[in-house]
Amino acid sequence: MIEGLYIHVPFCDGKCHYCAFYSVPYSREKGAAWLASLKPEAEAARSEFGPFAFSTIFLGGGTPTILPMDQLAELLDLIRCTGGAGDSVIEWTSEANPGSVDCDKLKLMKSAGVNRISLGVQSFDDRVLRQLGRRHTVQDIHAAVRAIQSAGFMNWGLDLIACVPGVSAEAWRDTLCAAVALEPAHVSVYALTREEGTRLDRDHQAGTITLLDDDEQLRMLELAEEVLGAAGLSRYEISNYARPGLECRHNLSCWRGENYLGLGGAASSRVGNRRWTNAADWGSALTGVSREEESLTPRNDLVERLVFGLRMTEGIDLEVILTACGLARSPLEAGLRKTLIRLEGEGLMVSLEGRWRLTPRGRDLADHVAVELMP
Ligand code: SF4
Structure with a gap:
């Protein structure tokens, strides 16, 4: 859908x-x-x-x-x-x-x-x-x-x-x-x-x-x-x-990583693990034939969901996004949890009611946190 x-x-x-x-x-x-x-x-x-x-x-x-x-x-x-x-x-x-x-x-x-x-x-x-x-x-x-x-x-x-x-x-x-x-x-x-x-x-x-x-x-x-x-x-x-x-x-x-369809030159789409961007030039915009398509690997999907998810005040449910990427109980999971706990110790993340969120200081350093979380 x-x-x-x-x-x-x-x-x-x-x-x-x-x-x-x-x-x-x-x-x-x-x-x-x-x-x-x-x-x-x-x-x-x-x-x-x-x-x-x-x-x-x-x-x-x-x-x-x-x-x-x-x-x-x-x-x-x-x-x-x-x-x-x-x-x-x-x-x-x-x-x-x-x-x-x-x-x-x-x-x-x-x-x-x-x-x-x-x-x-x-x-x-x-x-x-x-x-x-x-x-x-x-x-x-x-x-x-x-x-x-x-x-x-x-x-x-x-x-x-x-x-x-x-x-x-x-x-x-x-x-x-x-x-x-x-x-x-x-x-x-x-x-x-x-x-x-x-x-x-x-x-x-x-x-x-x-x-x-x-x-x-x-x-x-x-x-x-x-x-x-x-x-x-x-x-x-x-x-x-x-x-x-x-x-x-x-x-x-x-x-949140849900599917969206983009129409028109330069528009991006994401459907399942397919992602594509229409060419950003007038000729291609008129013919609609030129687009760059990639298949999101589970790892790239996870990175995207982490980066965008943590920008939101609601934060992320790690279990949910790992499952959505097909990475639940994968070797990546243990490493990621360890990093989150370390970032919590540094005052950049907080875990509340099953969701990980950035603290105000973490929000100021969101780019740094994103790099730390790269699996
Ligand atoms: S040129 Fe100005 S008005 Fe046009 S898309 Fe860019 S920011 Fe918006």
């Missing part, structure tokens, strides 16, 4: 300075060509994997809301006609960007079954938005939130970027406070990172920008936890906060 559907809408109206996601500039012709290519891809997936009964759908990208009304309607229809949007769907998220979303598009999405919006705002400071290469303003954010609310969405969230060079702790607190003042159900906070091929990477290499060091980053992320926590948003994953019951089910499902 495939729990989740992810569709990568590959269009943006420019390139943010930090972004390495696959996207191309939107044009009406490109939108039409992409939609025409998505249909056979979805139908091929349906013939391969049987009738769809997804629990979650996620429209990401790129910028789904850059599509004009008629093409957005075509995309939503396509999902419905291929059986993607049946009664089994509990959560259907669309990403949206301020500046490209409006009340009509939101109402259209809502009537098709979308019940969750994730708005990429990144900052509530126009200077920082320009520095990041965003193409919207704080005023656009407020207009987008008003549109989301007036279209009747109760479950919506904001994405923020932490650790932007030149942004003081006070200025970061202002952004966090501006975010919580809007009373979102969900907030994602990702530290700015340098991805190869981005303008940020080039600026860094040219020495015109210096990213925050590890300690400064931790301080900014702790500040996020403090402000968001005080506003009733619990940290349920290292980078994600939500009001109780409004965690992103689609992402939780992927992090």
Whole structure:
């Protein structure tokens, strides 16, 4: 059974300075060509994997809301006609960007079954938005939130970027406070990172920008936890906060190692021990023929479940994930248990009610813990 559907809408109206996601500039012709290519891809997936009964759908990208009304309607229809949007769907998220979303598009999405919006705002400071290469303003954010609310969405969230060079702790607190003042159900906070091929990477290499060091980053992320926590948003994953019951089910499902199908260029899929990623280029996106496929070995499956599982506050049930990977009572198990107990002794892990979780200090050193746990 495939729990989740992810569709990568590959269009943006420019390139943010930090972004390495696959996207191309939107044009009406490109939108039409992409939609025409998505249909056979979805139908091929349906013939391969049987009738769809997804629990979650996620429209990401790129910028789904850059599509004009008629093409957005075509995309939503396509999902419905291929059986993607049946009664089994509990959560259907669309990403949206301020500046490209409006009340009509939101109402259209809502009537098709979308019940969750994730708005990429990144900052509530126009200077920082320009520095990041965003193409919207704080005023656009407020207009987008008003549109989301007036279209009747109760479950919506904001994405923020932490650790932007030149942004003081006070200025970061202002952004966090501006975010919580809007009373979102969900907030994602990702530290700015340098991805190869981005303008940020080039600026860094040219020495015109210096990213925050590890300690400064931790301080900014702790500040996020403090402000968001005080506003009733619990940290349920290292980078994600939500009001109780409004965690992103689609992402939780992927992090728990459940199956998901990705459609569109650059989208990844996982079905059983098969994992594949569609090629991230326009030609392949249109033909859907090029993808890199690998067979997850039990060991790699275990590594993935450990790394993603420990990022979540719920942690992992070692017995359950070893069984899911076919490694219960294998020689790996004893070694892994020994490492977990050692990490517990070092104050990085804690075992509670049969689940292993990172301590706050372990969360700060999550990458180190992940390396230690590599079987
Ligand atoms: S809008 Fe999103 S996907 Fe598009 S360039 Fe910016 S960060 Fe990347």
